[in-house]
Amino acid sequence: MERLPYIDEHAVATGASRDAVWSALTYVLRDTMTGALWFARLLDTDPARATSTFEGRPGETLPGFRVVDAEPGHRLTLQGRHRFSRYRLTFFLDEDRLRAQSHATFPGPHGKLYRAAVIGSGGHRMLTRRMLRQIDKRARDTDREGS
Template identity: 65%
Template structure:
């Protein structure tokens, strides 16, 4: 599977104020992504994710991976764009640091009947919102 770079439909954005220097927020973001997503390789394989495995020494550089996501753009201290896909969805999660806030923007497409069912299970139940806000909280705590 190759990751397409075509635009995906907007899903949502969540943000959290973080009173810390951008480099500290960046370091915390990478640490949280390694810890929280690093253990999800089994789940990523079950869904048929591309990528399913993470980069051993994930440092947020383009081409590096955490299970389910590949870094497609990185501006340390400013922006980290992740992209992935699996059987039911193509998706992007972009973290933006600006003005003392960390924002997480999600875009995704859910093709076909199974995609629509997956969207209902993940987005419709609020599970995505809960997980995204949890990631942002963890980054704030880690700074």
């Protein structure tokens, strides 16, 4: 796996089961990333398309991301690139929380501008935290429905 500089880590406490969190994670990723296909095309991402059924298995794709490592119920690592950046997003499922850790590089002058727009503006932080909250809510709802 390519070494990329650390960007940040965000976490959400979750009272849901690991199975529910994993299921919610793959669902929210599929829903969120597939909905952003227009943005992936604009940035010329690799990969460009999603696997028809995304379950978080190595080699499966979402627009802008490929699963490079997965241990269901414990860890999911996505990696990708586009014209301004190479990046990795890893989700860790601990006993009582879900963490999202980001690594990326932004080469060249356009990459520096992109980093300022995405990371420096706080946009990445807001989107990552929102995604974690969505995953947690879906996982808790799934656990309640299953009870």
